Amino acid sequence: MTSGTNVVLIERQPEPSSGEAVPPSHVDSYVELERTTVTYGRAPNLVHALSETNLRIAKGDFVALVGPSGCGKSTILKMVGGILRASSGFVYVAGREVGAEPVRIGMAFQNPTMLPWLSIRDNVMMPLKIVPPFRGQYRKKRKGEFRDRVEALLAQVGLKGFGDKHPWQLSGGMLQRASLCRALVHDPQLLLLDEPFGALDQFTREELWSIMQQLWMTRRPTVLLVTHDLREAGYLANRICVMSARPGRIVDDRVFDAPRPRNLAMTYEPDFVAMTQRLRELIVEARSDEPAVA
Amino acid sequence: MTSGTNVVLIERQPEPSSGEAVPPSHVDSYVELERTTVTYGRAPNLVHALSETNLRIAKGDFVALVGPSGCGKSTILKMVGGILRASSGFVYVAGREVGAEPVRIGMAFQNPTMLPWLSIRDNVMMPLKIVPPFRGQYRKKRKGEFRDRVEALLAQVGLKGFGDKHPWQLSGGMLQRASLCRALVHDPQLLLLDEPFGALDQFTREELWSIMQQLWMTRRPTVLLVTHDLREAGYLANRICVMSARPGRIVDDRVFDAPRPRNLAMTYEPDFVAMTQRLRELIVEARSDEPAVA
Amino acid sequence: DTKLKMVLNWKYQGPQGFFFVAQDKGYFKAEGLDVTIDQGDGSAAAVPKVASGAYDIGFGDLNALIEFAAKKPEEAPVAVYVMFNRPPFTVAVKADSPIKTPKDFEGKTLGGAANDGALKLFPALCKSAKIDCGKVNITNMAPNLREQMLMRGQVDGVFGYVNTIRFSAKLIGVKDDQIRYINYGDYGMDLYSNAIIVSKKLIKENPEAVKGFLRALNKGVIDSLKDPKASVASVATREPLIKSDVELERFDATVKDEMNHPEIARIGLGSVDPARLKTSIDILVEANGLPRTPTPAEIFDPAFLPPAADLPKKLF
Amino acid sequence: MNSNVNRKIASAVLIVGLFAVWEVLCLAFGVSDTVLPRPSQIFVTLWQRFPALWPHTLQTLYTTMLGFVLGVGIGVLIGVLIGWSKLAYDVAYPLLVGFSSVPKVAVVPIFVLYFGAGTVPAVLTALIMSIFPVVVNVATGLATTEPELEDVMKTLRATKFDILWNVGLPRAMPYFFASLKVAVTLAFVGSVISETVASNRGIGNVMMIASASFDVPLVFAGLFILAALGIILYGVFSLIESRITGWAHRKTEFAMG
Amino acid sequence: MNSNVNRKIASAVLIVGLFAVWEVLCLAFGVSDTVLPRPSQIFVTLWQRFPALWPHTLQTLYTTMLGFVLGVGIGVLIGVLIGWSKLAYDVAYPLLVGFSSVPKVAVVPIFVLYFGAGTVPAVLTALIMSIFPVVVNVATGLATTEPELEDVMKTLRATKFDILWNVGLPRAMPYFFASLKVAVTLAFVGSVISETVASNRGIGNVMMIASASFDVPLVFAGLFILAALGIILYGVFSLIESRITGWAHRKTEFAMG
Ligand SMILES: Nc1ncnc2c1ncn2[C@@H]1O[C@H](COP(=O)(O)OP(=O)(O)OP(=O)(O)O)[C@@H](O)[C@H]1O
Ligand SMILES: Nc1ncnc2c1ncn2[C@@H]1O[C@H](COP(=O)(O)OP(=O)(O)OP(=O)(O)O)[C@@H](O)[C@H]1O
Numbered sequence A, B: 001m002t003s004g005t006n007v008v009l010i011e012r013q014p015e016p017s018s019g020e021a022v023p024p025s026h027v028d029s030y031v032e033l034e035r036t037t038v039t040y041g042r043a044p045n046l047v048h049a050l051s052e053t054n055l056r057i058a059k060g061d062f063v064a065l066v067g068p069s070g071c072g073k074s075t076i077l078k079m080v081g082g083i084l085r086a087s088s089g090f091v092y093v094a095g096r097e098v099g100a101e102p103v104r105i106g107m108a109f110q111n112p113t114m115l116p117w118l119s120i121r122d123n124v125m126m127p128l129k130i131v132p133p134f135r136g137q138y139r140k141k142r143k144g145e146f147r148d149r150v151e152a153l154l155a156q157v158g159l160k161g162f163g164d165k166h167p168w169q170l171s172g173g174m175l176q177r178a179s180l181c182r183a184l185v186h187d188p189q190l191l192l193l194d195e196p197f198g199a200l201d202q203f204t205r206e207e208l209w210s211i212m213q214q215l216w217m218t219r220r221p222t223v224l225l226v227t228h229d230l231r232e233a234g235y236l237a238n239r240i241c242v243m244s245a246r247p248g249r250i251v252d253d254r255v256f257d258a259p260r261p262r263n264l265a266m267t268y269e270p271d272f273v274a275m276t277q278r279l280r281e282l283i284v285e286a287r288s289d290e291p292a293v294a
Numbered sequence C: 001d002t003k004l005k006m007v008l009n010w011k012y013q014g015p016q017g018f019f020f021v022a023q024d025k026g027y028f029k030a031e032g033l034d035v036t037i038d039q040g041d042g043s044a045a046a047v048p049k050v051a052s053g054a055y056d057i058g059f060g061d062l063n064a065l066i067e068f069a070a071k072k073p074e075e076a077p078v079a080v081y082v083m084f085n086r087p088p089f090t091v092a093v094k095a096d097s098p099i100k101t102p103k104d105f106e107g108k109t110l111g112g113a114a115n116d117g118a119l120k121l122f123p124a125l126c127k128s129a130k131i132d133c134g135k136v137n138i139t140n141m142a143p144n145l146r147e148q149m150l151m152r153g154q155v156d157g158v159f160g161y162v163n164t165i166r167f168s169a170k171l172i173g174v175k176d177d178q179i180r181y182i183n184y185g186d187y188g189m190d191l192y193s194n195a196i197i198v199s200k201k202l203i204k205e206n207p208e209a210v211k212g213f214l215r216a217l218n219k220g221v222i223d224s225l226k227d228p229k230a231s232v233a234s235v236a237t238r239e240p241l242i243k244s245d246v247e248l249e250r251f252d253a254t255v256k257d258e259m260n261h262p263e264i265a266r267i268g269l270g271s272v273d274p275a276r277l278k279t280s281i282d283i284l285v286e287a288n289g290l291p292r293t294p295t296p297a298e299i300f301d302p303a304f305l306p307p308a309a310d311l312p313k314k315l316f
Numbered sequence D, E: 001m002n003s004n005v006n007r008k009i010a011s012a013v014l015i016v017g018l019f020a021v022w023e024v025l026c027l028a029f030g031v032s033d034t035v036l037p038r039p040s041q042i043f044v045t046l047w048q049r050f051p052a053l054w055p056h057t058l059q060t061l062y063t064t065m066l067g068f069v070l071g072v073g074i075g076v077l078i079g080v081l082i083g084w085s086k087l088a089y090d091v092a093y094p095l096l097v098g099f100s101s102v103p104k105v106a107v108v109p110i111f112v113l114y115f116g117a118g119t120v121p122a123v124l125t126a127l128i129m130s131i132f133p134v135v136v137n138v139a140t141g142l143a144t145t146e147p148e149l150e151d152v153m154k155t156l157r158a159t160k161f162d163i164l165w166n167v168g169l170p171r172a173m174p175y176f177f178a179s180l181k182v183a184v185t186l187a188f189v190g191s192v193i194s195e196t197v198a199s200n201r202g203i204g205n206v207m208m209i210a211s212a213s214f215d216v217p218l219v220f221a222g223l224f225i226l227a228a229l230g231i232i233l234y235g236v237f238s239l240i241e242s243r244i245t246g247w248a249h250r251k252t253e254f255a256m257g
């Protein structure tokens, strides 16, 4: 493994907590949250999950989102994915309001909800059935080209031969990998990954990091990755956003532009370790009741 | 934090892969797997999950089970928990065949399956409703003592005030913590934990480690913990078993008897890091097709 | 009091005032009887209801009784008082229909309820009118569809009782002159119709109750014939939903067309002419291919009738 | 909230519209009221005859509810038994299916014979008609319970009954409520059929008397009363359902109620 | 496997035993065959009259199946519509519930008057009786679909129809099959009732004629034929069900079929 990669840390000011969005000049906003607030339920059981959050992600960027448990990371992902509507504020994807954009989105959920009546293969193939331009070709190709594509993807994540199984016949980690395949199969332009490697052992996880990195370098999707593993965030992302405890806001936002391809050795270098240490501290601060503003 | 804890690593020979169980003399087998084989499904779709696995756990011990994804860790836990029957071989708990033993078992599943029609509080309270001796008192105490007990437990894992919510109103990490509470609420004598901290951020996770350690030191349950986090295994367990890839067997079994209470600083000490490094290597070996026999 | 359960021929209708008058005026009570009267669902259906023991007494079709007695002699109830002694059986056709005589039925479609008395006697009519039943198509239908299906031309003729059809037709707005009747009585079928039938068990265990019942009923009949209005009114108190004016008309028509046989002047209402009964039995046995021929004594037992002097000899 | 009110209004308008169409079609084609009366005639009849109809309504409601409650209870028991034991499944299902394929009108006379005309046969008929849908749905609900939900109970060494009570039955609730809606309509059909065969009271009896005197608007008035009772009970169950199975109805895409 | 065979034998024995009990009770209490014939009489009648009964059986099977297939199709459509649109829910549910609470025997005459006696009213009656259980269960199945399952489709910007087709309907399959079992028995009841109201063929007609000539064993032979047809069709659906909804029946604790 090559060692001695240049680890460059640039601390950026978090966007002002007042909520006034000040777009960083280099960001041309492929994904944009503008003063987005999300509340669940009705009074008096109302839960404030996000409060006036601003976030802009450039096209082709790889952003990691970290923060304490229950702070609203999945909520942000679901909103960008179009599953959830903001209670107030706006969410734009590719310059249009979410839901209307002609963007192929791939999402891996925190819980790998597969449709139980379909085999793993059919589950993974689902996006090809739904999303144009694959949609039109689905009938013709699902037994040939598409099937091969899915098998190749499954083999890549170590699930060769499990295509015929049903979801409940897989272990937790295997399901999570299948779910990742489903998120990737239709060559998405926007990737939303919610702890996609959480249930995997370290080694499998690192293998998939490398696959992810390669995929990002070749196809350049815009990626928003939620993770609790700061090494993972550092290895994969160009930019790391730290969220405060609920109601969530982004309290730290830093660019991390180590050269690519990165390798595991890098993650043991002092600079990298220092960065993860710094992130750790930020999250600890974020966990305290008073939202920490850097 | 106190530093300079004594990290002592004793390498033990794994039990012979032939399957002949050679009980280590100091183990009086609170939990015992004897040449246990598990296969799922029927020919020709038969999956060998475990093959002639032997494992003995002493009463009051804290054992961590690590291994590559899909190797059969959850399968072992489910078997000890009485959910799954071995295809061949035996599983004993407290000296009797599993299912017949008068032992309070607490289990946290990999997937925190909560009953969706119950509030978090009622979900956590379920073991008190079912398991003797609490069972008899349930009607009288569920609104008083038991409720307080659950609230206290929820508060301890950071879920204060979420007792009234329904499972789908919690984030992934919060659900996992609730599931841990359900495993602990009835003061179990045998604790089976399947990646109970997987979906948590590092800091929350470490807090819960400390709570777990304290609980173990005071109540001394027998614990079998499945985890992918080797630091976690080292911090919590007295003994770490490494499993080979499917069909799973235990290929390495080592005692790790650092003094208690352990603290986080210990996990950064060179000996500890060396041990986790060694475990990593073992798992990497285990992932390869040829089962690695130490 | 002796408890007796009685089932009627049909839902509440004007002519059933005979029974309710007896009840309302306490005639049953005076005989030491506590009679419960339930609605029925067909004259023929009353026979098995009494046979099975569900009811002690029924108001049912004598011809159905003959068929039943031929098939199951041990269980068959016995008639003790014949109320309707003229054959009401008919085939109704539209007034402008080409069907004039039974001969014209061949090749046509006739309809009727499966348990309708006229339909069940159709083979007998075929015999006595010398036509081939096999050439007639029969469609079964619910009684309340009969007149409408006839008028809509879905069948060419319908089986039924003259009065029933006439009133039904009237109620659906069909004029009397739009329908023509081909009466069984005109083709040699001088049969009896509805009678009071009682179970063998009751006869054996409590003959006095049967006698008492008939005494009381006979008084009710006499009162009703005197004051039909009051008779229908006693039905209406039980079911205010019936239309009293129509039911009064029905009462009158029933008395005139179904009860008023010349023989009653001689033997009185309630009794039978054994010869006529014998002929009826023979007609039925032959027409329906019954396994055996019941004797008139099996069918009708005059032993319980009030003295002949007390029986009505003139109805209006 | 507001859209909710709008929707209720729209639906009321649509339903009223349907009756209007019926009315107009009857008028346009000159349909005789002995075939199909116009709604206006039916409502007038309902209004005028209401005092006479009311006791019959109460009677039918009473027998139906009694039969329904008993039938649902028995249905749940059999459903659980069928879900529980394969033997019960193999024995009870064919019998139940066979029995349910048979028009109950053929069975009523047997009841009448043993219990006399009136309330008892009506209750019994309502009862037996309510059982089958409940059995099928409860058994299906139990059989399709996700095994993962039961695993928690198994580690606690819960008895089969514990699992049934705490997991199986709650999980089967949406199925159960679906079956209640079907069962209650069948219970009405059952008691009314029994009343038409043998009884002196009840809507079924009214309808027989009315149809014997060709008072078709009165027949339809009876039908309307039955429909109204059915709808009211359905509404009650829906309310209870939304309280009890709210957890299962948390989706918004294909939202009921 | 072997225990499976044992179970089938045990269940057959039990069912036969039930008939034996019926036989013995009838003999012991001297129940007349005009009330409740003994099974042996019924089977003898079935055997002797089979040639005469067979065409009627075919007729009833034909009308029932036609009505059932159409009814299920319409039921699924309405169920989807109700699951889909709140307005449809508010409009269609009250109407359906009301209509289902009404004994169909009261409606058949209208069909007969417009379509003549025979096949068409029987098909129509079977049809309308099959609809409601299917509607209720399909709508409930759709409404209780876990929102998480649909989330995947939403990120893919699937159309509502895509979601319905790929998630809603498959998820509702267990509900659908449960309703089929109820619907098919009701379809039989429907066509037979229509046949008893007006027809010249079919089991219903046989039963009417038989009961008019006090041939109660023949009436029961007709009932047995209906029961047998119901059980056969139920078996067919169960087979199809176990192929299609195996995923939902993977549990072992309360296992069906
Ligand atoms: N459907 C819901 N109804 C009510 N509250 C909800 C719902 N979904 C999420 N929440 C609440 O919103 C907050 C944020 O949830 P979210 O799932 O976004 O957290 P997260 O950052 O993904 O946490 P984790 O790391 O534990 O997955 C939590 O406090 C949770 O309780
Ligand atoms: N119900 C089932 N039917 C068929 N195969 C199964 C079933 N459950 C598990 N398996 C198979 O058994 C093997 C072991 O599964 P298990 O869940 O024990 O793995 P694990 O070690 O817990 O993995 P992970 O770390 O990914 O959770 C896997 O290969 C899986 O495919």
Ligand SMILES: [Mg+2]
Pocket: A073, A074, A075, A110, A194, B171, B172, B173
């Ligand atoms: Mg989350």
Ligand SMILES: [Mg+2]
Pocket: A171, A172, A173, B073, B074, B075, B110, B194
């Ligand atoms: Mg696992």
